[in-house]
Amino acid sequence: MSSPAIDESAVRLLEDPEGLQRHILKVLGAPPRCPGVAEGAGAVATDDLVSSSVLVLLCCPLQQGGHEREPCLILNRRSRKVKQAGDLCCPGGTTEQGVDPIFARLLSLPGFPLSRWPHWRRWKRTCPEEAAELALHLATCMRESWEEMRLNPLRVRFLGVLPPERLVLFPRLIHPLVGWIEGRHRLKPNWEVTRIVSIPLRSLLDPSAYTRYRLYVDPQVAAKLNRTTQDFLCFLYQDGVDVEVLWGATLRIVLLFLEKIFGFTPPDVSSRPFVPGILDEAYLNGRL
Known part of the structure; x- marks a missing residue:
């Protein structure tokens, strides 16, 4: 029985994974008005701003007995060996100039994600520079997803582009791309990832799961940031014995x-704990 807090049209999409993918393709697939990919996702990195690409990764995991669950978002929990340890994040990272431009050209070959994306030819014809930028972003987050969680790029159905997002605490511009894992898969985290977390989209659409995340700033860091505490919107998810906190970019x-x-x-959480x-x-x- 569906939660009364979730819109009925959203429930219908959650119960129809193929229909949900078609809807995402329709909403996120239109070519941008040049210049710039997806309202600015083609912005280039500068000396003060590093560019990263991430994959908003969706799938329908299998339950015991082989039955598919409803659509979920797949995230990594960062290990203590990297910055922002303990945070949940989308798989991805910065471009490797020696590898990713080559991989970007491969992505449009038969069987690869861009060749199977129904909007790719129109992107190349309408805005070729932005299409090349998109291919590089996708190559970067696909390579990073393989390194971080052994995600096979041939199993990913590319669905579209989201506008970029800038980090608050770090000089970084993030380019999010949306993908869907097709068929059965087995993900394996590397040293950068403590665990892989699967969050049902139904849970993310529940307003009661949102609250405030209050960061207490260490005195040594407070002097740099000029603050001792700061509140952020966050989403809480009970994953077995763990409570995952999703916040930030x-x-x-x-x-x-x-x-x-x-x-x-999301709801107004100003009065929530x-x-x-x-x-x-x-x-x-x-x-380390």
Whole structure:
């Protein structure tokens, strides 16, 4: 029985994974008005701003008995060996100039994600520079997804592009692309990832799951940021014995996806209880 908090049209999409994919393709597939990919996703990195590409990864995981669950979002929980340890994030990273431009050209070959994307030819014809930028972003996040979680790029159905998102605590511009894992899959995290987290889209569409995330800033870091505490919107998900906290740029990317696809807007959480967190040097710089 569906939650009364979720819109009926959203419930219909959740119960029809193929229909949901067609809807995403329709909403996110239109070529941009040049210049710029997806309202600015073609922005280039500068000396002060690093460019990254991430994959908003969706699938229908299998339950025991082989039956498919409803559509889920797949995220990584970052390990203590990298910056932003403990955060949930989409798989992805920065471009490797020696590898990703070559991989970008391969992505449009038969059987690869761009060749199977119904909007690809129109993108190349309408705005070739932005199409090349898109291919490079997709190559980057596909390579990173293979490295971080052994995701086979041939199993990914590319669905479209979201506008870029800038980090608050780091000088980084993130380019989100949306993909769907087709068929059965087995993901395996590498050293950068503590665990892979699967969150049902139905849970993300539940307004009661949103609250405040209060970061207490370490005194050494507070001097740099000129603050001792700061509140952020966050989403809480009970995953077995763990409670996962989704916040920051990843949450903003996810909420943008939910707004475009389902018309979902998070609630006002200003009067809700807060979940505490700590912002220290280890979070900013990583630790080995």
